[in-house]
Amino acid sequence: MSAIDHLLHANEQYAATFPGPRPLRPKLRLAVISCMDSRLDLFGALGLDIGDAHLMRNAGGLPTDDILRSLALSQRALGTREVVLIHHTQCGMQDFDDETFREKLAAESGETPPWDVPGFHDLHATMRASLARVRGCGWIPHRDDVRGFIFDIATARLEEVT
């Protein structure tokens, strides 16, 4: 059985007890930006319920243009107000050489990747830069409640970065 078939079987069980639809606009008026990492179960780790918050996730949990697009839409069209950024220990983007990666992709595919998202070294410095990018972004109307945390993969605890 492939991984995907495994998911479809689990989905049947989930749907059987699903409580039904919730509103489009997130109840907590919150957006969470985090890494795609498989060890981040945001519903569990943050006590979220269905319908509570928008979740944006990419490699690194970095506020790229696509994440800022999503956040602008989240606040302007769907009513969110607070923002949480989460980076985490043992991240695949830590000490990742994006330049070599892009060169390899360009050489293999014949198409140069348009992104430039460098790997990072210091998690706290990276979070401060991520917070600054969101707080300085004119596309995002609500920037008073933007907070950043580092999730510890070993303990699941959140450390706030200020």
Place this chain on the structure above:
Amino acid sequence: MSAIDHLLHANEQYAATFPGPRPLRPKLRLAVISCMDSRLDLFGALGLDIGDAHLMRNAGGLPTDDILRSLALSQRALGTREVVLIHHTQCGMQDFDDETFREKLAAESGETPPWDVPGFHDLHATMRASLARVRGCGWIPHRDDVRGFIFDIATARLEEVT
């Protein structure tokens, strides 16, 4: 209490019974691309456990350049092989006028957004275009197992799009 304080309280309880670290590389060798929508609890809906799969999420669940960057890194650096794309009913990107949105952001902020991610109309046609984009992307080495589903917000059931 702000929404964020609510999350921090829940996190303390989560951490108290957290089972401990898992490996960096996803156990199911799977990446899931979906919308940021608050009603998509992917761990629940797909029966995922901590450490199983990478989750990439943006507004619409569309395979933008940033999502393809994340997927390339997921497969090349972290060993995933299968890909699931999930769009859903009642999506905020359905019938969304991205052009007017970008013009408004540019007028208010003085900075023109670099993205061009149109809203969509027909969910099935959009999923077929999303599948084609991933399957045609030379940066992604493993494209044999790329499947697309529409999640029904009312019933939680997945419908495969082929």
